[in-house]
Amino acid sequence: MNFPFPVESATFLERPNRFVIHARLHASGAAVRAHCPDPGRLRELLIPGATVYVDKAEDPNRRTPYTLRFIEHPANGQLISLNTQLPNDLFAEGLAAGFFAPFAGYTKHEREVVVPRPTPTHPNQNQSKSVAINPNHKNLRPSPTLAEGVTSRIDFRLRSDDGRVCWVETKSATLVYEDGRAYFPDAPTLRGRRHVEELEHLVSTDVRAAVVFIIQRPDAISIAPNRETDPDFADALGRAQARGVELYAYTCGVTTSRVWLEREVAVMLNNANHKDTKTRRKKN
Numbered sequence: 483m484n485f486p487f488p489v490e491s492a493t494f495l496e497r498p499n500r501f502v503i504h505a506r507l508h509a510s511g512a513a514v515r516a517h518c519p520d521p522g523r524l525r526e527l528l529i530p531g532a533t534v535y536v537d538k539a540e541d542p543n544r545r546t547p548y549t550l551r552f553i554e555h556p557a558n559g560q561l562i563s564l565n566t567q568l569p570n571d572l573f574a575e576g577l578a579a580g581f582f583a584p585f586a587g588y589t590k591h592e593r594e595v596v597v598p599r600p601t602p603t604h605p606n607q608n609q610s611k612s613v614a615i616n617p618n619h620k621n622l623r624p625s626p627t628l629a630e631g632v633t634s635r636i637d638f639r640l641r642s643d644d645g646r647v648c649w650v651e652t653k654s655a656t657l658v659y660e661d662g663r664a665y666f667p668d669a670p671t672l673r674g675r676r677h678v679e680e681l682e683h684l685v686s687t688d689v690r691a692a693v694v695f696i697i698q699r700p701d702a703i704s705i706a707p708n709r710e711t712d713p714d715f716a717d718a719l720g721r722a723q724a725r726g727v728e729l730y731a732y733t734c735g736v737t738t739s740r741v742w743l744e745r746e747v748a749v750m751l752n753n754a755n756h757k758d759t760k761t762r763r764k765k766n
Contacts, residue, residue, distance in 0.1 A: 483575055484740045489535040489551050497528050503550055505534055516548035520564040520656065522668030523711075524553075527656070532556045535738055552738060562656050562699045563736050569652040569696035570637055572734065576743050577640075584692070584730060588640035588648060595639040595649075597680045634680045648690035651677045655697045655705060655731075662703035664731070664747075666695055670712045678718045678727070685726035693719070695731035695749065698741070704748040705731045720751050 492505035495513065500521045506513050516536045535552040553562050570593065576582050577591060638650040653674065655666040667674055681691040695705050707716035723729055729749040735742045 483572060483742065485551075485738070487537040487551070489537045489738050492534050492536055494528055494532045494534045494553070495530060497524075502546060503528065503534070505536060505548075505550075507536075514548050515546045516550045517544075517546040518550050518564070520550075520566050520654070520668075522656065524564075524656070524668065527553050527555065527562065529556045552736070557660075560699055560701055561736050561738070563734065563741055564656065564698070566654040568698065568741065569654045569694075572696055572741065572743055573638065573650070573652050573694060576732075581743050582694075582730075584728065585640060585648065585650070587642050588646070589643055590641045592639045592641075593637065594635045597634050597636055597649075597684065634676055636677065636680060636684075646690070648692065649681060649684050650692050650694055651681060652694045652696055655695050655702075656699065657708070658697070658699060658702045662701060663750075664695075664697050664702035664705040665708035665711075666705060667708055667712050667715060671715055675712075675715045675718045678715070678722045681727045682718075682722040682725055685722075690728065691726070692728040692730060693722075695729075696743075697731060697733045697747070698736060700733050700735050700744050702731075702733050702747055704750050706750045716751075723751060 491508045492514070493508065495504040495506060497503045497518065501518050503516050503518050504513060505516055514536070516534075517539075533554040534550055536548040536550055539547055539549060550564055553564060554560065555562060573582075574591065574593070577585060577588070580586065636649050637652050640648040640650060653666055655664050655668075657666070657668045658664045678693060681693065684691045697705060707719045709716040719729070729751075731747050731749050733744045733747055735744045
């Protein structure tokens, strides 16, 4: 995938909030405000003095005249994409190119599809709802978010010519430690947990469902849930996998002009404990 925007290099100065950074352009020396599309903590990346790449917004009246696109890892110079919307486009491109072996045979896809709601247990019962449970999954329970009546959109619904359906939620990851292990999320994500719980419900209705982690850098050897940052998400992912939700992860090659899917890596649900994660963090 080629990027449609030219970028300028700059030096990162500060991050006053999750969605804004200040940087100094290398070419002109001007200090600028840029929108940060990744709301994660990015503590190991957004260090004053790091080299970032920004592009100018088309709207001259926008409060943030620039958008942050990439950063060079302060420790090793690895270029990392920070666009959390990019994984959806990469997944769609990969589907069209036949890159994803687990999803071979699905010829059509829809994006941002609303999850079907469970059926009420009684015609007059408006609040309490139950999930139609597959007899092979008798111990499944509705997710808390389903019980609360929250409606989600899942990134993709795939369909095959013979009517098979697979729901796919993509997640963007950028956090990778020196040992090559990537972690998600970088900040607590209630929305991410809700998506996983929705997929857990969907597999109980005899359809496939999967979470696909897109790691926007090439140097990861595996990915795991970041239990230290969000134990609820880690628990939800473990439950979902045990009940049939499939987990996949892929790295990306990145330059300032293009990005491409590179290779599959393992999703590890039990490869780090709290102490191990803190030890790795101190290295960065």
